[in-house]
Amino acid sequence: MRAIRYDHPFDHYVADVPDPDPAPGEVLIAVRATGVCGTDVHLHGGEFGPVYPLTPGHEVVGEVMALGDGVTRLTTGQTVAVDNMVPCGSCDNCQRAQPAYCRVLRAFGVTAPGGFAQFMVTPADRCHPVDDLDLDTAVLAEPLSCAIHGLDVLGPQSGSDVLLLGAGPTGLILTQVLRSGGAGRLTVSAPTAFKLDLARGYGADETVRTRLTPDPASVSPLRALAPDGYDVVIDATGSVDAMGHGVGLLRNGGTMLVYGMAGEKQQLPISPYDVFRRELTITGSFARSYGFDRAVRMLRTGRVRAEGFVTHRFGLGDYGRAIDTVAHDSSCLKAVIEP
Ligand SMILES: [Zn+2]
Ligand SMILES: [Zn+2]
Incomplete structure (x- = not known):
């Protein structure tokens, strides 16, 4: 063969x-x-x-x-x-x-x-x-099973204000899982217009176009949507720049989920004082545990399309x-x- x-x-x-x-x-x-x-x-x-x-x-x-x-x-x-x-x-x-x-x-x-x-x-x-x-x-069963694991790790409260960075295949799968998984409002940001259109079609409440490498100017519309910050920020880009901005966009007590895969040697500068003072949680989701049958079910019912x-x-x-x-x-x- x-x-x-x-x-x-x-x-x-x-x-x-x-x-x-x-x-x-x-x-x-x-x-x-x-x-x-x-x-x-x-x-x-x-x-x-x-x-x-x-x-x-x-x-x-x-x-x-x-x-x-x-x-x-x-x-x-x-x-x-x-x-x-x-x-x-x-x-x-x-x-x-x-x-x-x-x-x-x-x-x-x-x-x-x-x-x-x-x-x-x-x-x-x-x-x-x-x-x-x-x-x-x-x-999509395999990547969806990983997204389900991400939600298992995160365990978001129903009604959470969620910001999802990235609208690639992973981001668009997460969009659909979050939509049926209890996000109270879901904002998706990404640089590519047609992917944001898909995100909206898949249930994102707000979409914000950012630059490929987000800068303060392109982050300010995200800040305007949630002046006190988001309960949950999920990075589905693997970009440390995006993650850095994501931490800054968390509400006090909020949780950042590192879902995208950064390079093995990349580093993310984070203010320990900020994590301490604002009781932030930064967590990761790797591959999956036991979610494959649930992924197939969500595809079967059309929860994820x-x-x-x-x-x-x-x-x-x-x-x-x-x-x-x-x-x-x-x-x-x-x-x-x-x-
Ligand atoms: Zn994969
Ligand atoms: Zn073993």
Whole structure:
């Protein structure tokens, strides 16, 4: 089969590799669509703990082609969304209900072969049947499950005044989850007009266009909307400039959720006095714990919709262009690889 391979950061090619065989308890999947996300851009540059040789791709939807011994809960021909994280279930972190910190976590597309390939194998219990969903919807199951984890971490009070920085795919998924998750008012800010239009369509009450690198002038409309600050600010950009402004826009006692992925070496200057004096909370949300079935449910009921998300489609041979597009092209919302 053909698969994207990296032996080093930045250096990818389409490799011809043997078709994988499902072990007992596993299934063979023919990949139909795999989302390309910001994490893949970080992996491209060698960040986020890749294990080489690497076949990335962690937002996978595919068709079950073959069952390993002992698999009874799936049948061939089913379309499934794949939960790419396989925690061991028995290490100390797993036993503390923190599977994302599993000591021996296998993560397809990061530490094990992922979905930028024609086929992949995965444990059957990581597969969620989605025959009733179209591919563009089903491919949001993985990022949506991460957004659900973000809300689990945040536990916002009903009626909270929420500011969401960023209207990329993550921001637009969070917009919809926050809308049905009890935000009393949701303000979304981002630099790209069409993404803000989508945010409004998905339930944002206010949208504010900011510069790519927010400056005091572009932040002042956000301040005007909430002169005393927001109960919750969520950064879905990964930009430390945006996060810095976000902390300043918190209400006393407010909470900042760091959701976007910054570079591993970047630093955020924060005033400890401000955190102390105003009782601020700064928290993070990494990957997910137990939210995948809830993600599929929200897609099934239409609580989270996918219209307008997939703007770019690529084959395996165009992988480099796909990464470049996700990293640099503001007309791209969601790109998928269709191997
Ligand atoms: Zn992703
Ligand atoms: Zn574990």
